[in-house]
Amino acid sequence: MKIYAAIILLLLLGFSDAIGAPKQSISIGFIINKSRDKKDYDYLESVLQSSITTSITNISTIPLNSPDAVKKELAKNKIVLKRNCTPQEVREAAKKIKTDFFIYGDFIPIKDNSIKITLHIYSQKTDSFFTFTETALLSAEIYPFVDKITAVILNYASWDGTYIAQTIPSGRRIALLTSLPDEELNEFYLSFMRAGYKVLFIQNNADSDKIDYKTVGAFFYITTKNNSYNSLSIEAACYAESPNCFADKEDDAFRRLYDSLNKNVDCLIIVGFDKNDKSAWIRGIDLKSRNLVWINQKITGSSIYEVSKKMIQQMQTPLPSPFKAN
Amino acid sequence: MRNYSNIILCSVLAAVLVSCGDGKNIRHSQKNLPRKAGIAIIVNASEKEREDIQNKFILAGFSVKAIGDLNQNKGAQPKNLHSDTFKIDTYNLEINKAAALHDIRNKLGANYLVIIKLQKRGMSWGRIIDLRTDELIWIENYAVQIGDDENSIINHFISAMGE
Structure with a gap:
């Protein structure tokens, strides 16, 4: 019943084209610490990569390649994506491993014990790069932050490249x-x-x-x-x-x-x-x-x-x- | 022969009727144009026609501070269609337009900008911007009727804007 309600809502919202579309695959490449002098934050690279991977896997049946799986696939194709790889290299990598969406990005520690994370979603279908940024307090639970990122990624992949960061109510x-x-x-x-x-x-x-x-x-x-x-x-x-x-x-x-x-x-x-x-x-x-x-x-x-x-x-x-x- | 003439006449009439009524009349008003309001008008009309239009608005009780030619704006459009340059040029055009509209309010004392596009056939349209809030307060699409001319269309808009 809930599924029918969701479909009706999505039809009303103008997502009729996305409903029934084949499931897109997502690959998570890497999320690196971009700051040169704050190596003590390096541990967050694997924390963020694995948390986002787990979060997506937990709530979605969308085919997902974890960072390890991506590395293996790339190695099979004799490709190594360096930490400072170019968008062209990302596109080539996505093409080789035949993924619909390739996700990669970086973070930098900022003031007040926070980090700013910048993620790119490369879409093979549209040959485009969507970049979004989120900030998180490290003293707080990281999971709500990870879930927020997961929601953006899954909505973007599921609803044909849609991103809505905020509603724009009547009166604006x-x-x-x-x-x-x-x-x-x-x-x-x-x-x-x-x-x-x-x-x-x-x-x-x-x-x-x-x-x-x-x-x-x-x-x-x-x-x-x-x-x-x-x-x-x-x-x-x-x-x-x-x-x-x-x-x-x-x-x-x-x-x-x-x-x-x-x-x-x-x-x-x-x-x-x-x-x-x-x-x-x-x-x-x-x-x-x-x-x-x-x-x-x-x-x-x-x-x-x-x-x-x-x-x-x-x-x-x-x-x-x-x-x-x- | 006479039958053929009738058929041709009917076809021509049908074509005229279709061209006159092919659009849908719409009107939305958040606020009417108050009588005695200071207004600026932009309309696609010759200088002589603009004078006549200005007089009609004055006779209807509005205080016309300026009247300009809608077609002149075409000269302001960005020339370079290379996408990024075109994009920045377009933003700049809107920024300059904002400054120009604020000047109309501050220097000429017009509180409203009335924009009218007159069409001999099809759809004429009008808009009113409240220059104190920068908001669009009134729009109308008016399907031109048989027998309409520029005078009657202007009279229609003047009457509708003040309703």
Whole structure:
């Protein structure tokens, strides 16, 4: 009964494409201590790797390769992933061991006896890198922190690359940047206004025609302060700290946009509709914290109005916790 | 022969009817435009037409502080479509727009920005932004009716915005 209820909820939330999709496999590569002078934290490498592996195994039937299994598989293919491997090397490794999602990352000790962990999820299907960051107090129990990471990984892998860090309830001030022009944009705004959102003036003047279903693709990949969703080339540029990595410029643009709106805006939501306006991808950025908080790869509907209504349902409802389902 | 003429006439009429009514009228108002409010207007119209439109709003009791051409905004669009540059250019455009709208409020004393796109056929649309809160407070898609012209569409919007 609970399963049926969950499926109905997910259908309402616009995840119909993900339901029934074959189970994706996850491989956990490594999580390393990035700090050079704090070797006493090295023990956390194996603690985090094994805790996350165990946490995923405990609640999910998704095929999982542990870090040891990954190493063995890579060795069979005569591949050694170094601690400072590049995104290109990660992609090659994922391809060789035929995994859908390859997870790797690092942590650094920060003040107040805490650590900041940065994890990357490489998806072979979309050839993209999703990066998210979490912090944890070492004096507190590590398991809630591990469970939080597990939930992000499993939701991302199970729901077709969806990430929702926070809900965006009715009443919030939102700036909508879309590929829709003219009266279609009004049709889109209608649901948000009816649902009680305060829609700001971003893009709602006449020059909306500067963004169409083709050019909106420029916003498909987003780099924010702590989270990002990138292509291999952008991820590689950021890894190499190359000028082609627009991370700093984009972060600066979000800061200036926030300032220009008198620091009185909650979320910038970028929506890329397809040519027929029947489906859309979404990127949501919390402009105050300048973090990517919402990724949805595809919401479908028979009209712009229906797509926007599904968006609102997702904005107001947290993703089902993989822990509660078990 | 006469039958053929009727068929052609009916086809033309049908095409006109379809083109006039192919969209769905929508309107949502969080707040109406108060009479005597200081407003700025952007509309796709020639200079002469803009003067007429301005007079209509004044006659309806609004205090028009400025009126501009909607089509002019097209010149501001980012030119470089290389994705990352285009992205940053677009953010910058929005930032500049915010500054411009705040100037309309602070320097011209307009509290509302009225945006209207007039279409001879299909759908005309309007929006109102409250420049004190930066929020969209009113939207309408109006399917152009047979017999409508720019005057009647403007009259419709003026009436609907103040309802």
